[in-house]
Amino acid sequence: MSLVRRIARPMLAAMFVAGGLDQLKHPGAKAKAAKPVVDQAAKVGLPDDPELLVRANGVAMLGGGALLGTGTLPRLGSAVLAGSLVPTTLAAHAFWNETDPQARAQQKIQFLKNLGLLGGVLLAAVDTDGKPSLAWRARRASHDAQRSVSTTKREARMAARAAKREAKLKAAQAKNALT
Structure with a gap:
């Protein structure tokens, strides 16, 4: 693992x-x-308990962060973090719903910060650490x-x-031997 990855992931x-x-500790305010x-999530079959979903999101963030930070399955951890970041950002930083200009500006900054974090974890999710990806390996195996x-x-x-040449040669030799 490169020095940059060793430092940047944590x-x-x-x-x-x-x-x-x-x-996990304080789900009330976030709920x-x-x-x-x-x-909206309840319409697709998820539980409608906000505290439960906030805690579940906390577990995903904690687990994904631990995987990424320790370098153990960093691509999986990053994908989990990307998945948890989208609902977090939509729920906590909906700046378009704010009427107060100052609160709107603050929420917009937080929204853009989370957008930047999403970009970072997406890059980490596709980072193969200098090794060929599974898709590349599959293409290479097909080519080979x-x-x-x-x-x-x-x-x-x-x-x-x-x-065929050998058969013709043997036939010619056999014909010459008979004559």
């Missing part, structure tokens, strides 16, 4: 670990802000298999031609 994860712990998002098939076909054609 730095990026710190906000999520701290936020996740806070959501009020999450109520409109929870009401196609090349192997082409090589095998070419070798088979060459062997058939050689066998």
Whole structure:
């Protein structure tokens, strides 16, 4: 792992670990802000208990942050963090609903901060740490298999031609031996 990754991953994860712990310890204040998002989520079958969902989001943030920060399954941890960040941002920083200009500006700043964090965890989710991704490996294996098939076909054609030449040579030798 590069030095930059070793330093940057825990730095990026710190906000999520701290936020996740806070959501687990004090879900009440966040549950009020999450109520409109929870009401929408209830329509698709999720529980309609805001405190439960805030705590679940806290667990996701804490777990994803720990995975990313320790470098253990950092891509999975980053994907979990990205998934938890979207509802958090929509619930807590809906600046478009604010009427007070100062509160609106503050919420917009927090919204953009979370948007930047989302960009960071998305980059971390696709970071392969210098190793080829699974998609690249699959394409490479397919390419290698196609090349192997082409090589095998070419070798088979060459062997058939050689066998044909050999058969003609043997036939000519046999004909010469009879005469």
